[in-house]
Amino acid sequence: MNEVITEKAQKEDWEPKIIAFLCNWCSYAGADLAGVSRIQYPSNIRIVRVPCSGRLNPFFIIRSLVDGWDGVLVSGCHPGDCHYISGNLVARRRFAILNDLLEFFGIEPGRVNFMWASAAEGERFAVLVRKTTEIVKKLGPNEKFKKQW
Amino acid sequence: MQEKIIFKKEIPKLVKELTKEYVFYAPKNVKGNIEYKRVNNSKDIELEFLNSKVPPKEIVFPRMETMFTYTRNGKNIEIQKPKKVEDKNIIFGIRPCDAHSFVLLEHFFNFGEFKDDLFLNKRKNTILMGIGCNTPRNTCFCTSLEGHPFKKDDMDIFMVDLDDRYVVSPISDTGKEIIEGLSWLVDAKEEDLEKAIELSKKAESMISTTLEIQDSYDFLDSQFSDPIWKEISETCMGCGSCSFLCPTCTCFDVIDEEDQYNNRGRRMRIWDTCQFCLYSLHTSGHNPRDSSIERCRNRILHKFSYYPTNYNLIGCVGCGRCIQLCPVNNDLRVILKKLNEIQKKEEKTIVA
Amino acid sequence: MVDIKNENQKIEEKMRNVARDLLKEKKVDLIIGYSEGTLPLASAPVFIRDEQEVNKLVWNNSCYVNLAKYLIPNIRENINGEFVDLKVGIISKGCVARSIIHLLVEHQINKENIIIIGINCNGILDRRRIEKDIGAHEITETEVSGDYLIVKGNKFEKKFKFEDYMNELCKHCKIRAPPISDSLKDNIVGECQEVDSLEDPFEDIIDFEKKSADEKWAFMNEVLKDCTRCYACREACPLCYCNLCFVDQNLPTWFGKTSEISDILIFHMVRGLHLAGRCVECGACSSVCPMGIDLSLINRKINQIVKDRFDFVSGLSLEKLSPMMTYKMNDKQEFMLEEN
Numbered sequence: 107m108n109e110v111i112t113e114k115a116q117k118e119d120w121e122p123k124i125i126a127f128l129c130n131w132c133s134y135a136g137a138d139l140a141g142v143s144r145i146q147y148p149s150n151i152r153i154v155r156v157p158c159s160g161r162l163n164p165f166f167i168i169r170s171l172v173d174g175w176d177g178v179l180v181s182g183c184h185p186g187d188c189h190y191i192s193g194n195l196v197a198r199r200r201f202a203i204l205n206d207l208l209e210f211f212g213i214e215p216g217r218v219n220f221m222w223a224s225a226a227e228g229e230r231f232a233v234l235v236r237k238t239t240e241i242v243k244k245l246g247p248n249e250k251f252k253k254q255w
Numbered sequence: 256m257q258e259k260i261i262f263k264k265e266i267p268k269l270v271k272e273l274t275k276e277y278v279f280y281a282p283k284n285v286k287g288n289i290e291y292k293r294v295n296n297s298k299d300i301e302l303e304f305l306n307s308k309v310p311p312k313e314i315v316f317p318r319m320e321t322m323f324t325y326t327r328n329g330k331n332i333e334i335q336k337p338k339k340v341e342d343k344n345i346i347f348g349i350r351p352c353d354a355h356s357f358v359l360l361e362h363f364f365n366f367g368e369f370k371d372d373l374f375l376n377k378r379k380n381t382i383l384m385g386i387g388c389n390t391p392r393n394t395c396f397c398t399s400l401e402g403h404p405f406k407k408d409d410m411d412i413f414m415v416d417l418d419d420r421y422v423v424s425p426i427s428d429t430g431k432e433i434i435e436g437l438s439w440l441v442d443a444k445e446e447d448l449e450k451a452i453e454l455s456k457k458a459e460s461m462i463s464t465t466l467e468i469q470d471s472y473d474f475l476d477s478q479f480s481d482p483i484w485k486e487i488s489e490t491c492m493g494c495g496s497c498s499f500l501c502p503t504c505t506c507f508d509v510i511d512e513e514d515q516y517n518n519r520g521r522r523m524r525i526w527d528t529c530q531f532c533l534y535s536l537h538t539s540g541h542n543p544r545d546s547s548i549e550r551c552r553n554r555i556l557h558k559f560s561y562y563p564t565n566y567n568l569i570g571c572v573g574c575g576r577c578i579q580l581c582p583v584n585n586d587l588r589v590i591l592k593k594l595n596e597i598q599k600k601e602e603k604t605i606v607a
Numbered sequence: 608m609v610d611i612k613n614e615n616q617k618i619e620e621k622m623r624n625v626a627r628d629l630l631k632e633k634k635v636d637l638i639i640g641y642s643e644g645t646l647p648l649a650s651a652p653v654f655i656r657d658e659q660e661v662n663k664l665v666w667n668n669s670c671y672v673n674l675a676k677y678l679i680p681n682i683r684e685n686i687n688g689e690f691v692d693l694k695v696g697i698i699s700k701g702c703v704a705r706s707i708i709h710l711l712v713e714h715q716i717n718k719e720n721i722i723i724i725g726i727n728c729n730g731i732l733d734r735r736r737i738e739k740d741i742g743a744h745e746i747t748e749t750e751v752s753g754d755y756l757i758v759k760g761n762k763f764e765k766k767f768k769f770e771d772y773m774n775e776l777c778k779h780c781k782i783r784a785p786p787i788s789d790s791l792k793d794n795i796v797g798e799c800q801e802v803d804s805l806e807d808p809f810e811d812i813i814d815f816e817k818k819s820a821d822e823k824w825a826f827m828n829e830v831l832k833d834c835t836r837c838y839a840c841r842e843a844c845p846l847c848y849c850n851l852c853f854v855d856q857n858l859p860t861w862f863g864k865t866s867e868i869s870d871i872l873i874f875h876m877v878r879g880l881h882l883a884g885r886c887v888e889c890g891a892c893s894s895v896c897p898m899g900i901d902l903s904l905i906n907r908k909i910n911q912i913v914k915d916r917f918d919f920v921s922g923l924s925l926e927k928l929s930p931m932m933t934y935k936m937n938d939k940q941e942f943m944l945e946e947n
Contacts, residue, residue, distance in 0.1 A: 164880060165853070165861050172862070172873060173516065185936060195934035199917075203883045203931075205942050206912045210816070211876055212824025221944040234944050250824060251869040255324075255514065255521070286833065287739025288898060303743040308898065309835070318835065319865040390761070392745050394646070490652040492676060494839035496897040510864055525865050531838070533855050582843060582895035583672055584644040584651035 122176035122242040126151040126235075127166060129159045131189040132224045133181035139228035147232035148239040151179060158182065160193025164204045167218055172251040177217050177242035179235070184222040194222070216241040217248065256431050259423045259440035260447060261414070267297040272437065273345055277382070280314055281347040282307055291346060302348070302416075305392055306574060310502035311346050311353050312360060315377040319525045322373065322509070327518040339376060349385040351406040352397045352572040356502035357383065358409055362566045363505045373524075382429055384412040386421070389454055391462050394575030396588065399466040402573055404458040415451040422451045466591050468559070468569060469598065479552075483597055487590050488551035490583045491530075497577035498528035498554065503570050506534075529553050555590060609754035611668070611769055614729050619666040622698060625724050625797045629696050630658040635722055636684075639677055640698035641670040647749045647758075648734045652677070664698065668732045668751070671774070671894035674698065675706040675845035678716050694720050700728035702889035704785030704795070705922025706845040709885055712925060715848060718794060725785040725797035730773040731890065732756060735899030737772055741765065775903035776890040781805055782923075790925045805920045809911040815904065827872060833898040834871045836864060840892035840902060841878065846885045853877060875905060883909045884929040887922045 128134040134155050140147060156162060159182025170178050180201065182194040201220045209215050219238050223231045261269060273279055274295055281300040283292040288308040294300055325334045361378060364371035388395070388404035397403060407413035411430035414421040422443050425431040434440065498504040508527035513520035527534060530551075535544040544550050562570030571587075578586050622640070629635045642653035642663045650669045655661060674697050682693045697703065704723050710716045738746070741758060748759040756767045770778070787799040818826065838854075841847045853861055854874055862877065863870035886906050893902045913919050916939055917930035 165877070168873065168877065169861060172869065173514075185938075185940075192934060195936065195938070198938055198940060199931060199934055202916055202939070202942060203909070203912055204880060206916075207876060207880055207883075207909065209820070210823065210908050211827050211872065212820045212822070214820045219944045220942065230946060233946050237944060237946075251873075253512075253514075253863075253867060253869055255519070286899075287736075288833065305743050305745065319867065390745065393747065489654050490677075492672075492839075492842045492895075494842040494895060495837045496839045496895070499835050499837040500897055508864070510860075512860075512863055512865075523865060525836070528837075533851075578646070580897045582839060584646065584649045586645045586651075589645065 120243075120247065122150055122239065122245075122247070124151045124177035124179055124238060124242055125170050125175045126153045126179040126181065127156050127159070127162055128153055129161075129182040129189075129194070130155055130157050132183035132187065132222075133159075133231065135225035136181075136223040136227050136231040139225065140232045141228075143228050145228055145232045147235045150177075150239045150242075151235055158188065158190050158193035159197040160188070160190065160195075162197060162200075164200055167204060168208075171213065171217065171248060174248060174251070176245070176248045177219070177238060179238050180218075180220045181223050181231075181234075184224055187224060213250065214245050216245055256425050256434065258443040258448060259434060259437075260420050260443050261423055261440060262420045263302070264419075266300065266302075268439075269437065270294065270297040270300070273433075276343065277345045278342045279345050279347060280311070291349070300347070304348075305390065306350050306353075306388075306576075308576075309500060310356065310574070310576065311349050312356060312502050314344060314346060315357070315381055316360060316364075316374055316505065319523055320373060322522045322524055324519065324521040327520075340380075342380065344377070344381040345384055346381060347384045349383050349410070350388055350574070351385060351404060351409070352395070352402055352574040353502050354383050354385050354409040355397075355402055355406065355572045356574075357381075359503045359562075359566075359568060359570060359572070360505060362568065366565075382412070382433065383410045384414070384430075384433075385410040386414045386416055387451075387455065388458055389416055391458055392575055392579075393463055394578040394588075395462055395573060396464040396466055396575065397573035398459060398462050399464065399468050400569055400571060400573045403455075404462065405455040415454060417447060417450055417454070420447075422447050464588055466588055467595055468591065469595070481597065483593060484548050484552045487555075487585070487593065488547040491547040491551050491585055492583060493530045493532060493547055493550060494582060495528040495530045496580045496582065498530055499526055500576050500580055502572055502574055502576070503558070504528070529557070551585075555587075555594075559591075609769075611729060611751040611754060615666050615668070615751065618726050618729070619664070621797065622666060622724065622726050623661050623664055626655070626664055626696065626698070627658050627661045629722065629724070629796070630655070630661065634694070635696035636693040637682065638664075638696040638698070638724070639674050640664040640724075641666065641672070641674075643667075644669065647746045648732065648737065666726065668730055668756075668769075668773075669734060670700070671731045671734070671891060673703055673706055673843065673845050673889045673891040675703050675710060676843060676891075678707070678710065678721070679845070679848045681716070681720070692717065692720050694722070696722040696724050699723045699725055699785050700889075701780065701782035701784050701786070701800075702728075702887050702922075704799075705782065705887040706889065707922075708786070708791070708925060709846065709887060709922040709929070712927075712929065713885075721794055723785050723791075723795045723797075725795055725799045727784045727798045728780075729783070730769065730777045730780075731894070732769075733772055733774050734894065735896070737767060739899060740767075774890040774894065775901055776888045776893070776906065779807065779811075779907070780888070781807070786923050788924045788926075802923055805914075805923075807911075807914065809907065809914075811904070812908055812911045815908075828868055830904070831871050831875055831900060832868060833900060834866065834875070835898060836866050836871065836874070837897060839895045839897060843891040843895040844882075845891075846882060846887075847878070853881070875902070879905045879909050882906070884913045884917070884919060884931045885921050886910060 167178050188194040221234050280291045281294045282289050282304050284301040289304045290309045291311045364374040391404050411427040413424045425434040506527045507524045509524050536542045558570035626638050638655045641650045643665050644650045648669050683690045744760045746760050750757045754769045758765050784798040784800045786802040862873045919930045
């Protein structure tokens with residue numbers, strides 16, 4: 107992943123690879139609705155379904171950056187709508203701290219993004235994925251954690 | 256072969272010539288810590304130093320080393336051994352205690368049928384060009400372990416610092432070859448050699464710690480459960496600083512890393528320490544060294560009892576780094592004195 | 608005029624008196640404190656069981672170890688064939704007491720077994736920094752005079768202004784003695800102080816954040832480059848008590864254990880993440896680092912995040928839960944992506 111991107115780094119047609127963690131009950135269903143309604147959204151994201159955004163260990167996000175993903179997107183239910191009542195609320199605190207700490211260490215703001223999207227918000231999901239892809243594309247490839255293989 | 260003189264102002268010339276053929280390691284000031292790093296420019300060398308923070312074992316036994324790399328091809332795995340490094344190294348400015356540690360490291364990595372190629376290849380290509388210690392530290396105790404601040408036997412070339420110049424004595428055949436190659440060196444005068452002897456005596460007198468180190472602490476094997484170990488290890492936090500920066504500690508961990516997106520991986524070895532509680536954890540969940548008592552005891556016995564039993568050598572060089580670095584000031588000298596007292600009590604009981 | 612030597616002597620006397628009384632009245636089985644080190648600028652933690660040994664306790668400005676570390680696992684001894692939890696008296700500077708309070712909040716120690724012997728800490732010296740400044744000379748003796756530290760060796764003598772050469776975190780410290788609260792009044796003897804709220808402008812953090820992302824990355828790389836992954840920082844921290852640290856996990860292996868810079872950065876970042884809302888800024892991690900790395904910036908940042916977002920300072924009261932243990936419906940979420 108790292109080498110392939112370095113070569114293409116300067117090219118106009120470089121496309122970022124973004125990993126998206128979507129909660130099963132709201133965001134994944136929202137993505138599904140977007141698909142069924144034929145709403146186009148960029149194919150840069152690769153979706154990983156999790157039961158709840160509260161399942162997300164910050165390690166998943168950091169490990170994705172270490173592995174070379176250019177961007178990470180995390181999406182859950184709106185606060186108050188969590189299928190497990192409070193999963194997204196504990197997650198929100200974790201994301202807040204992780205976000206601030208990543209920025210402090212020098213990871214460009216915009217590489218890791220968080221959002222809420224419900225099962226009925228297919229259009230909103232597509233809009234926010236487009237937004238994320240644009241942001242990450244402007245930031246360029248993620249080369250900070252490259253190892254000396 | 257006659258001793259030579261290198262003037263300190265000639266060091267740039269020396270570095271320029273030696274770096275043609277050798278990778279030149281010398282003490283360098285890295286953010287306040289002295290470490291042996293590769294130098295190409297003599298300006299980077301720090302000649303005013305007591306001893307380095309990280310011992311030079313790092314050069315022949317690096318903190319992390321790739322053992323092999325592999326690539327996956329479907330279900331097949333292809334292993335690539337790392338290319339044999341043919342570099343010849345010179346470690347400039349190594350101290351006699353650290354030079355002696357190389358002897359101990361060699362015993363460990365070259366034991367009977369167990370020959371560690373990764374280490375031995377580097378060791379046989381490494382030349383030690385050391386300097387005697389004009390000002391030993393308060394924590395040095397090499398003289399209690401058959402060492403000396405001016406011991407030259409373990410080096411290839413030995414130098415004495417006479418303020419503006421070094422007296423250079425070639426010791427091994429490789430050392431002689433190198434000195435012969437530096438044909439521009441002038442011969443040392445009688446007064447230079449006399450000054451060197453004077454400095455040697457002065458350095459020996461400056462060593463303020465004398466310990467009665469027994470030939471072996473085997474008697475302690477029978478005192479395995481002696482309450483002395485609890486006393487010694489009570490404040491130990493198990494931080495590992497002592498073993499990481501000990502010139503004779505050799506424990507390592509082997510880890511596999513995989514880059515799943517590129518179908519490749521590598522097996523690495525990294526420094527490890529018996530002071531970590533996971534070090535001796537069995538897969539069954541049982542841990543024979545569950546508390547700091549067993550771990551501290553293991554470290555002391557390893558250096559002063561198991562090493563003499565296996566290799567007829569004491570596994571400590573008296574550099575004092577563990578004493579300087581221990582965050583809770585667990586002083587090895589105090590520990591050894593306590594252990595000596597136990598042996599004296601033992602002897603009295605036996606005699607009685 | 609500051610007279611540190613005088614302050615130290617007073618602290619030492621009060622501390623010894625309290626310790627002696629506690630042992631005499633058998634209110635504790637064991638006292639954990641600091642004793643004179645065998646090297647200048649060092650101190651050694653000591654376990655005292657007898658009032659005759661109380662004079663071993665010292666207070667000098669090299670008492671950098673956070674003694675709360677020794678409380679986990681529980682100190683037990685085999686008394687007449689039975690394992691009994693000992694009652695422990697701990698010599699506590701403000702930060703040590705805060706770690707103890709936070710450990711009580713996290714239910715890791717028993718309140719009945721702890722007595723906090725409070726002292727009014729006047730600052731800890733940055734030993735590694737002083738040694739680096741002295742360079743290639745052996746330090747044989749140190750002395751405090753007025754508000755200066757005088758370092759002596761073979762043919763040299765150097766003066767250091769005390770407040771400049773304190774630990775970075777001590778310079779920002781506002782809680783020098785254990786914080787007192789009603790629920791703890793039976794467990795604290797000696798010095799203590801009332802703390803209602805803590806104002807910390809975090810100017811150093813705000814300054815650092817003015818840098819660009821690349822500059823911050825380069826700075827962090829530079830500071831953490833020397834890390835040897837010895838984990839002394841983790842072992843010295845009383846709040847790093849996990850049975851299996853995340854770096855040692857291998858099913859799955861999350862992060863590398865090598866000393867490559869990317870692995871080093873991840874270790875410190877994630878350790879900082881795990882200490883959010885828990886770190887008491889005692890500075891033990893930086894003091895025990897054999898390479899002399901200064902971790903204060905990371906510690907201060909995680910505390911600034913927690914203070915700004917959740918108005919929380921760790922280790923002040925037994926009642927307030929750490930922000931990572933709870934949640935609120937109206938937590939700030941300005942970082943979330945929105946459609947407009």
